[in-house]
Amino acid sequence: MSRIGKAPITIPNGVEVTINGTSVTVKGKKGELHQEIDECVTMTIDENTITFVRKTDSPNDRSKHGLYRSLVQNMITGVSEGFKKEMEVIGVGYRATAVGQQLELALGFSHAIILSVPSDVKIETVTEKGKAPLVTLQSYDKQLLGQVAAKIRSLRKPEPYKGKGIRFLGEEIRRKAGKSASKK
Numbered sequence: 001m002s003r004i005g006k007a008p009i010t011i012p013n014g015v016e017v018t019i020n021g022t023s024v025t026v027k028g029k030k031g032e033l034h035q036e037i038d039e040c041v042t043m044t045i046d047e048n049t050i051t052f053v054r055k056t057d058s059p060n061d062r063s064k065h066g067l068y069r070s071l072v073q074n075m076i077t078g079v080s081e082g083f084k085k086e087m088e089v090i091g092v093g094y095r096a097t098a099v100g101q102q103l104e105l106a107l108g109f110s111h112a113i114i115l116s117v118p119s120d121v122k123i124e125t126v127t128e129k130g131k132a133p134l135v136t137l138q139s140y141d142k143q144l145l146g147q148v149a150a151k152i153r154s155l156r157k158p159e160p161y162k163g164k165g166i167r168f169l170g171e172e173i174r175r176k177a178g179k180s181a182s183k184k
Contacts, residue, residue, distance in 0.1 A: 005041075005065030009050040009073050012080050017050065017072075019043055024072060028079025030140035031120070035075060041068050078140040085149045089133040091156075091164035096133040098125040103135065107156040107166075115155070121148050134169070 011017055016027045024035045024043065037043060040061040042053050050072065054065040077083070089096045095106040103123055105113045117123050117137075121144060124136040135152065139145040149168070158165035160176040167173060 003066075005052050005054065005062075005069045007069065009069065009076060011045075011048045011050065011076065015076055015080050017045060017076070019045065024075070026072070026075040026079050028076075028140070030079050030082050033075045033079060033141060035068075035071055037068050038064050041065055043068070043072070074142045078142055082138060082140050083142050083145050085137045085145060086169035087135045087137070087149065087152060087166055088169055089135065089166050090158070091162075094133065094156075094164070095127070096125045096135050097127075098123045098135075103152070105152075105155060105166075108164075113155055115152065117148060118144060120144055135166075 014029055018025045018027075022037050022039060024037055026033050026035075040055050041064055042055070044051050044053070052065060052069045052072075054061045089105070089107070091108060093106065094108065095104075097104045101117045101119060101123065103115045103117055103125070105115065107113060120139050120141055122138040124138075126134045126136070137145055137149055137152075139148075153166050153168070156165045158167045158171075158173045160174060161178050163173050163175060
């Protein structure tokens with residue numbers, strides 16, 4: 001039995017959840033999100049709790065049971081509290097500046113990279129002397145936020161020898177010794 005799928009979701013104050021056939025709409029103070037749910041999982045609302053029940057015990061239905069419960073939970077959390085990701089830009093001469101919904105990155109290439117960020121994602125950059133530039137992304141849509149953060153990280157992934165690149169705040173990079181460590 002799916003432990004995640006069995007857990008009920010409590011709807012906080014100020015959040016409105018509506019079910020229309022196989023689609024779910026969640027409205028809150030931060031925004032509005034929609035999600036299509038497979039027919040193998042049924043969703044019921046009782047007062048301020050949501051429960052999910054699957055029709056059969058097949059592996060396909062069991063996997064979707066926990067999936068849709070997690071997606072709806074993330075939607076409710078997003079429209080009520082929101083999500084936030086912080087990224088560090090580490091490297092000599094690496095810079096990050098945000099102008100409106102565009103992020104300009106200097107990552108050691110011959111040209112600056114300008115990335116347009118969707119309007120649902122708020123972007124902020126902080127540059128302090130002696131510290132790596134910090135890029136902060138905020139949104140009510142967890143999937144979109146993760147996708148934008150992954151796109152930014154893919155522009156210059158952290159490399160294992162010097163640790164230069166774009167990484168999430170607090171992310172541990174496994175470092176390698178390099179060629180000079182093997183010679184003795």
